[in-house]
Amino acid sequence: MFTENDVKSIFSLFPPQTSAEFIPQFALASSGNGFVTLQFAQAQFRSRVTRETERISISELASDLDISTILVHQLARSHPKLCLLSADQENIIPIDERDALEQKLADLLSSGVHSKTDFASQHDIWPQSLDALLADQTHDIVDINGFVCTGAYESEISSNITSRVKQALDQPQTITILPEDLHGSPPAWFIFRTLEKALDSESLTSQVTIEQDPNRVICTPKKLVESKRNATVEELKSGTLEYLDLRQFAADYSELIPTFEDAVSYFQNIEEVDVLDSFAVSKRWIARLEQDSVRILVQEGSTLDVTQLIGPGLPATIMDPIVAKVKDSVVDAFSQRPQEERIVRVGHLILTGARRTCALDELSSYAKADVESQWQLLHADPTRTDDIKFSRDRIRASIPKLCLVQRFLADEKPVEKLLEETFLQTLASLETPNEADFATYWTDRILARFQVYKTGLSHVADQKLHDQLADLLASYAHKDLIPDTIAKARAQGLVLSRKTRKNIARLSSILDTAKTMDISAITSALDKFAKKQGISAPAPASLENAKQSMVDDMLRRLQKQKASDGPVLFLMLVIVLFARHYNGVVYATGKFAPKLLKLLKGKMGEEQYEQVEKWKEAAKASSLSAEDQAEMVKMAKTKDVIVEG
Incomplete structure (x- = not known):
């Protein structure tokens, strides 16, 4: 008897396996107690796979036969007509199931194109076992990249679609071949491939254009394509x-x-x-x-x-x-x-000359409206810093979008220049009367009054008093008269023209910059302003009217002033009396009234002068009565005095 080690030593002397497919004549029993002949192992294997009805575990079968799982694998692979392997190669598919799968595969192949992968997956078969089943089929098998069918099925489809194409060639028309229109509903790629082969074998490739979509194949006779192309070209030519x-x-x-x-x-x-x-x-x-x-x-x-x-x-x-x-x-x-009538082009429009002229007139109205709009804005807010300016874009934006002619014309350089001219002419028509109104106002409120004051000052013979009153007048004109007049002119809408706004800005700058100004500086500034503004010096009649207006103002104040305001009443009386006896009007405050009164001594009647002196004292004592005030007004209104030049 041989020991287990003796058996292994003897088995090691056998030639080694040269490949996985090599099946030795003797195999070491998995129990290690002896050898198993190939003939014996095969007999036992055949017996089991032909007798069993359920799939057999390879490991269990190897244990039962006292052989290795490797040998069981080899036996299964070498007997594809008896059995198959499962997809994971862990189980053996016995002969009954194997034959049933073979028949099922035969039925499928006769009815269409099928995926080998899908069949193997659905039935849990090792791909090489599936190949063995295919090799056993009685019909020719066509294998196309993992898809299979019988040669007869391919011929059937080829004949069907070739017939359709020939019919399309006989009666030129485009045909669409759908999978569902054919036996077994083959995929579009199979139809396309089969048709390509068929057309080539029939020498029809040059006559047909074929296209493949995911779900259909389209065949178009080339002469139909030519016909459609020619028809399209004829439509274009006509x-x-x-x-x-x-x-x-x-x-x-x-x-x-x-x-x-x-x-x-x-x-x-x-x-x-x-x-x-x-x-x-x-x-x-x-x-x-x-x-x-x-x-x-x-x-x-x-x-x-x-x-x-x-x-x-x-x-x-x-x-x-x-x-x-x-x-x-x-x-x-x-x-x-x-x-x-002549025709002109404007943008992408064509229009008659008359229409262009009409459109230009309409554009002019937009330019005029723009001027008037800016003018009204400035009138509503005279403190605005922006001057009225021409802007083609602003005018164009005011044109309704449907007025294409006007909008296109506005983009033309010559028309832009014409619009600017219209704009400036319209502006000038507004500025000219505004400047005239300002000139009247300025002459009345500044030039005439200041001249009347200077004339009155010139009649003050006392040099010290003269200088004091000159400083007072200069300060009044600098700080009050001119700024107040400018503000009132703005408020009345008289400072709207560009020229007036510009010159007023310069004059205001001069006044604001200087801390103090004397009569000479004030006069110089006013003269320069009047020259730039185009305002003439006041006429003698204007000066006389200005003086009368100033005196009338004093008389009204004299009448309305309360009797208790004695110093004010006395000052106004003296100023009016001074104006009655001298050219001009003197600008003064209450403290200068007594000194001015002295200048009237000898110019008035003695009784009148004495009465004025009494009123002076009463004014100091704040004891003027209503009767005194009435008499003062009466004296001030008296004009029968001699005015000294």
């Missing part, structure tokens, strides 16, 4: 079709015109067609546009929008050149008609 996208044309007829460049070259040789950008355009259609444009201008109106006539469907890249061509043609056509 003007029925307005234009063609050459890139799309090349794509649609790629069998005839493979590239975009070929399409461009093709249409460049057709006389009735223009090639613009990437489009072919019908010359006859453009000619009809030109004829319609002339008819519209002659019969229907004075303005034509060529883009509206064309419509919105034309691609943007060819709209402008076509519009320009039509406009050029229309203008040229009217130039040949001396009896017709």
